[in-house]
Structure formats: structure tokens, C-alpha cells
Amino acid sequence: MANITIWGASYTNVPACTLPKTGGGTVRFTDTSATTATASDVASGKVFVKADGSQDTGSLAFVTYYTSSSSPSSSQGSNGDIWLVTS
Amino acid sequence: MSRPVSGSGSVDAVPSGVDTSHSSNGGISSQSSGYAGSSNTSYATITATTGASVSSYVSYTFSVTGIPSGATITSVTCSVKGRVSSTNYLPTAVHQLYAGGTAKGSTTSFASTTASARSVNGGSSWTLSEIANIQIRSTVTRGTSSTTRSANFRFYGASLTVSYTYSGTEYEITVSNSTTATVGYEQWVPEGDDTTVTADTLTGITVTDNGVDVTSQFVQGTSGTASSVPTSYTAGSSINGTNYQSTIGKGSDTSNRTGNDYFSTTQGGSGSTYIDYHFDFSDIPQNATITSMSVTVKGHCESTSESREISRVQCYTGTTAKGSYVDMTDSTTDKVYTISSPGTWTRAELDDARIKHTIGVYGGLMSGATWVVNYTVSGYSYTLTNVQADHLIVFAPSGGGTTALYVKLNGSWRQVTAAYKKQNGSWVQVALDGAFEAGVNYVAG
Numbered sequence: 001m002a003n004i005t006i007w008g009a010s011y012t013n014v015p016a017c018t019l020p021k022t023g024g025g026t027v028r029f030t031d032t033s034a035t036t037a038t039a040s041d042v043a044s045g046k047v048f049v050k051a052d053g054s055q056d057t058g059s060l061a062f063v064t065y066y067t068s069s070s071s072p073s074s075s076q077g078s079n080g081d082i083w084l085v086t087s
Numbered sequence: 088m089s090r091p092v093s094g095s096g097s098v099d100a101v102p103s104g105v106d107t108s109h110s111s112n113g114g115i116s117s118q119s120s121g122y123a124g125s126s127n128t129s130y131a132t133i134t135a136t137t138g139a140s141v142s143s144y145v146s147y148t149f150s151v152t153g154i155p156s157g158a159t160i161t162s163v164t165c166s167v168k169g170r171v172s173s174t175n176y177l178p179t180a181v182h183q184l185y186a187g188g189t190a191k192g193s194t195t196s197f198a199s200t201t202a203s204a205r206s207v208n209g210g211s212s213w214t215l216s217e218i219a220n221i222q223i224r225s226t227v228t229r230g231t232s233s234t235t236r237s238a239n240f241r242f243y244g245a246s247l248t249v250s251y252t253y254s255g256t257e258y259e260i261t262v263s264n265s266t267t268a269t270v271g272y273e274q275w276v277p278e279g280d281d282t283t284v285t286a287d288t289l290t291g292i293t294v295t296d297n298g299v300d301v302t303s304q305f306v307q308g309t310s311g312t313a314s315s316v317p318t319s320y321t322a323g324s325s326i327n328g329t330n331y332q333s334t335i336g337k338g339s340d341t342s343n344r345t346g347n348d349y350f351s352t353t354q355g356g357s358g359s360t361y362i363d364y365h366f367d368f369s370d371i372p373q374n375a376t377i378t379s380m381s382v383t384v385k386g387h388c389e390s391t392s393e394s395r396e397i398s399r400v401q402c403y404t405g406t407t408a409k410g411s412y413v414d415m416t417d418s419t420t421d422k423v424y425t426i427s428s429p430g431t432w433t434r435a436e437l438d439d440a441r442i443k444h445t446i447g448v449y450g451g452l453m454s455g456a457t458w459v460v461n462y463t464v465s466g467y468s469y470t471l472t473n474v475q476a477d478h479l480i481v482f483a484p485s486g487g488g489t490t491a492l493y494v495k496l497n498g499s500w501r502q503v504t505a506a507y508k509k510q511n512g513s514w515v516q517v518a519l520d521g522a523f524e525a526g527v528n529y530v531a532g
Contacts (some may be wrong), residue, residue, distance in 0.1 A: 064532040067494055072507055072514045081509045081532065082522055084494055086501040 097250040102147035125166040125204040127244035134239040144226035158251040163209030168243035170202040176238030179228045186217035317364035361445040368437040375462040382426040386415045386453035397447030402429040404436035492519040
């Protein structure tokens with residue numbers, strides 16, 4: 001949320017504004033100053049917007065685990081994955 | 088498993104004990120039985136036996152149970168029933184609630200010779216520890232002008248109601264060994280508190296913070312008794328008669344039952360048939376060891392002189408006979424028989440426990456049966472680590488146990504029998520306690 005002034009008119013607590021683009025269409029600008037996420041909070045490879053408005057890429061890694069009543073086949077999963085056989 | 092909870096409730100109590108150590112100036116006699124509430128009709132007599140203006144008191148203790156730990160007490164109300172024996176010689180008979188030695192609320196006095204129940208103001212700001220030591224004190228004081236010592240107060244009883252609210256997190260922890268044992272215990276834990284769970288079958292669990300970090304636990308051995316009466320039946324072939332259909336399921340041999348399973352065989356002079364009565368022992372843990380059992384049946388025969396009479400009862404697991412049988416052929420009226428040697432049983436055999444009632448040409452009659460099984464569950468211990476959500480529990484055993492890993496699937500905990508890690512394109516089986524690593528994030532595939 002931000003307080004902004006456009007052509008002398010003041011607006012308070014504005015979360016975002018949409019402006020016309022040159023050549024047609026619109027573009028939305030959003031206040032991201034409240035963002036607290038860092039790269040380690042966001043899944044690896046995913047792009048997010050930081051508090052200063054710049055973009056960054058997440059680095060949070062997950063290991064996938066599978067559950068099944070049978071053993072895994074070699075075509076399933078990726079290196080590092082876990083396979084749990086349940087009763 | 089954890090979930091946020093909140094709510095309210097109340098518990099009622101009547102005095103369960105009495106402290107007369109402060110009645111040295113008087114005495115207590117003719118004690119009522121349990122001081123069972125303000126509707127009681129018997130009473131204790133509290134007498135101030137010495138000089139004028141001398142006080143003496145007796146404390147009646149309440150045992151208040153069932154309030155969740157972390158609850159907030161919202162009100163304490165009490166009603167006490169009593170009467171004075173004389174309005175001249177015993178001018179004051181004062182009652183007040185106490186938390187240990189601390190007076191709470193305000194006093195209520197009795198001045199009438201007619202028994203009545205009166206409210207005692209419990210005040211506010213009670214804590215759980217105070218509730219655990221709550222008493223009502225009955226204080227009698229002699230008057231100043233009397234020379235007689237016969238005045239007394241009759242205490243009939245008191246009723247207490249404690250109301251509370253609670254807000255916190257409910258944790259349910261299921262402990263299992265690697266085979267079939269399951270011991271469950273549910274405990275209210277104030278959100279954010281450290282709490283030690285104590286129960287007959289589960290001690291030493293420490294639950295900290297909302298993430299449910301269970302650091303250790305110890306499961307002790309248990310024992311129990313299960314009693315069952317017939318829950319269903321299976322009839323043999325060549326059976327004649329249907330009375331047994333209306334008797335099944337009613338069958339405690341110690342009841343005043345008059346019905347029975349009268350039936351007979353349609354075959355010739357040497358024929359016989361039977362009814363199997365089934366019993367349900369599903370409440371006995373699957374890892375229990377059966378230590379002893381007693382089996383009694385109630386029945387009789389049609390004729391004690393007929394050689395073709397058979398009315399025999401014996402324990403079975405499925406179609407396999409166990410132990411010895413008993414012939415109910417010595418009485419033409421109902422009699423309780425004991426199957427003195429029902430055999431040695433495993434827990435699995437109890438899953439299909441039956442009593443077979445076999446009859447010959449002449450109908451035998453059976454009114455009911457009661458089967459009591461005593462069992463124990465062996466002790467075992469675990470150290471529980473890395474319990475951080477309601478999705479995964481890793482058992483790292485100590486004291487001779489084995490490792491077990493559980494995963495919650497569709498709302499139910501399932502035991503993991505094998506774990507694999509994919510390395511260099513191949514799945515490699517790994518130890519259960521090595522499948523997951525600290526500091527690594529996992530997501531279901």
C-alpha cells in the first residue's frame with residue numbers, strides 16, 4: 001500500500017495501479033514493499049518479486065517422496081527421490 | 088496428529104474427604120457417607136465443646152478431575168446443606184470455600200434449625216492448582232451466653248460445579264512397534280506449552296511448541312481383561328428347531344435369563360448337530376499374550392436318563408477344538424457349568440473364538456455363556472525424534488526395539504515396510520531411520 005499523487009490528486013493506501021501502454025493494452029504496477037520472501041523461501045527455479053521491485057529466482061529445494069504398496073521401477077522418480085513401501 | 092481446539096465445559100464434585108485436624112475445640116461424629124452432595128439425607132455432626140465464643144472447623148475436600156490442562160476457570164459455584172441444633176447456643180455456623188489455607192469468595196452462614204441447602208459464593212480468579220486443592224470449611228462458634236454444650240451443626244453435604252474454557256492444540260500420538268502393537272493416548276496441550284503426558288500405558292512424552300516435537304517416550308507393559316458373551320451364531324446341518332435364533336446375543340450365564348437355545352437333530356438315533364456361538368475379542372491388542380481365561384455356560388438337558396442325550400459345550404478357534412469339553416447332562420434345570428480347561432490360546436486364535444454346543448437326538452438346552460480373557464501386552468520402549476508435523480513420524484528405538492516409520496495416507500497412519508532412494512538412476516533400499524535427513528525439505532510425489 002502506498003500514498004501517491006497523480007496530477008495533483010492524492011490517493012492513499014493504493015495497492016496497485018494500472019496504466020495504459022504505448023501501442024495499446026495496460027500494465028499493472030504493484031507495491032511490493034511488504035514482500036519478505038527471500039530466495040531460500042521460494043521453490044528452486046521460480047521467479048518472484050522482491051521488496052525493492054526487482055526480480056529474483058528461488059533456491060528452495062525439495063526432495064520428492066512417493067508412497068506405494070509395491071517396490072519402485074527404474075523408470076520412476078529422479079535421483080535423490082525416496083520411495084516408501086507401505087503395508 | 089494435531090489440531091487447534093477450543094471450547095468450554097464444567098465438572099461437578101461432592102466432598103470425597105474430610106480433615107478434622109482443626110476441630111480440637113470440638114469434634115465431628117456421625118459422619119455421613121461421602122458427604123454426597125447437597126441433596127444428602129445423612130449428615131456429620133460438628134460440635135464445639137468448649138467455652139463461649141470458641142471456634143472449631145472441619146474441612147471437606149473436593150476431588151475435581153477432568154479439566155484440561157491449560158484451561159481457564161470461569162466460575163466456581165457451591166451449595167452446602169446443613170442446619171444448626173440451637174439458635175441460642177451456637178450463634179454462627181459459617182461456610183466458605185478454600186484453596187488450601189487461602190479463603191476464597193465469601194462466607195455463608197446457617198442460623199436455622201431446619202435443614203436447607205444454601206449457596207456459597209466461590210468468588211473469581213481461581214487457578215487450576217487452587218482447584219486441585221479446593222475445600223469447603225465448616226466453622227462453628229459457640230455463643231457467649233450459654234452454659235450448655237449441646238449445640239452443634241449438622242453437615243449434610245455439599246455440591247461443587249467448576250466451569251472452564253480452554254484453547255489450545257490437541258495432539259494425538261499413536262505408538263506402535265514394528266509388528267502389531269498399538270498404544271494410543273490423547274492429551275490436551277496448551278498451545279505453546281511444554282507438557283509431559285502421563286498415563287498408565289504411556290509416560291514421559293514431552294511435547295513442545297506447535298510443531299509437536301516429541302523428544303522421547305516410553306511405553307510400558309499393560310495388562311487387561313476382556314469379557315464377551317455370544318455375538319452371533321452358526322448352526323450345523325440337520326438341525327431341527329429355531330429357538331436358538333432368538334436367544335443368541337443375550338447370553339450372559341450370570342443373568343436371569345430364562346430362554347435357551349433348545350433344538351434337536353433331524354437325524355436318527357445316533358445323529359447329532361451343533362450351534363457355534365461366536366465371541367468378539369477385537370478389543371484385545373493384537374500383540375497381547377493370553378495369560379488365562381475362564382469360560383462358563385448356562386444350560387441343562389432334557390433327560391438325565393436318556394442314553395442318547397448329548398448337550399456338550401467346548402471352546403473352538405474356527406473349526407479347531409481347544410481344551411476339554413463339558414457335558415451338560417446331569418441336570419434338567421438350568422445350571423452354570425465351567426469349562427475348566429479351555430486350552431492355551433494365542434491372540435490370533437481369539438479372532439475366531441467359538442463355543443460349540445453339540446446335541447444328540449434329545450435336545451440339549453443352553454441359556455448363555457460368558458468368556459473372560461486375561462492378557463498382557465509386553466513392555467517396549469522408543470525414543471521418538473523429528474516429529475515436526477502431522478505427516479511423518481520417525482521412530483528411533485532404544486532399549487531393544489526396532490525402527491518403524493509411518494506415513495499418513497488418506498487420514499490413516501500406514502507403516503512403511505521398506506524405503507528406497509534413487510541413486511545414479513537406480514533405486515537402492517535404505518534403512519528406515521536413514522530415509523529422511525534433517526534439514527532437507529520433502530514433498531509428496
